[in-house]
Amino acid sequence: MALKMTSREVDGVTVIAMDGRIVLGEESNALREKVKALIAEGKKKIVLNMDNITFIDSAGLGTLVSAHHSAKAQGSSLRLCHLGTKFTEVLHLEVIFSDSCRGRPRPAPFLFLIPPRGTS
Numbered sequence: 001m002a003l004k005m006t007s008r009e010v011d012g013v014t015v016i017a018m019d020g021r022i023v024l025g026e027e028s029n030a031l032r033e034k035v036k037a038l039i040a041e042g043k044k045k046i047v048l049n050m051d052n053i054t055f056i057d058s059a060g061l062g063t064l065v066s067a068h069h070s071a072k073a074q075g076s077s078l079r080l081c082h083l084g085t086k087f088t089e090v091l092h093l094e095v096i097f098s099d100s101c102r103g104r105p106r107p108a109p110f111l112f113l114i115p116p117r118g119t120s
Helices: 026-040 058-073 085-101
Strands: 004-010 013-022 045-056 077-081
Touching: 004 026, 013 026, 013 058, 026 045, 026 058, 045 058, 045 085, 058 077, 058 085
Parallel strands: 013 045, 045 077
Antiparallel strands: 004 013
């Protein structure tokens, strides 16, 4: 299933609503190219709406992390919103374990998550 993406502007923020899976291959490449194009257009605030993402594999996770770092390096910000509990837990574990493997164990909040409304 191809990853479907639609963009819209909301108060100076580019919101990309995604539908499908973020997996190795076309889907990850399409997301990477979309984010790269938005940064090239000068978009400084990008939010990926993950509400309709049904599955993310390790390549998809890598794409999200890479896109975040690329945006940051270009002076833009990339945030994720509407993640389910399972995806949030996986992202937190990924950051904690990757930091531990580099010899820098520390509590590592996933800084580019937008918390659900009503939480801090």
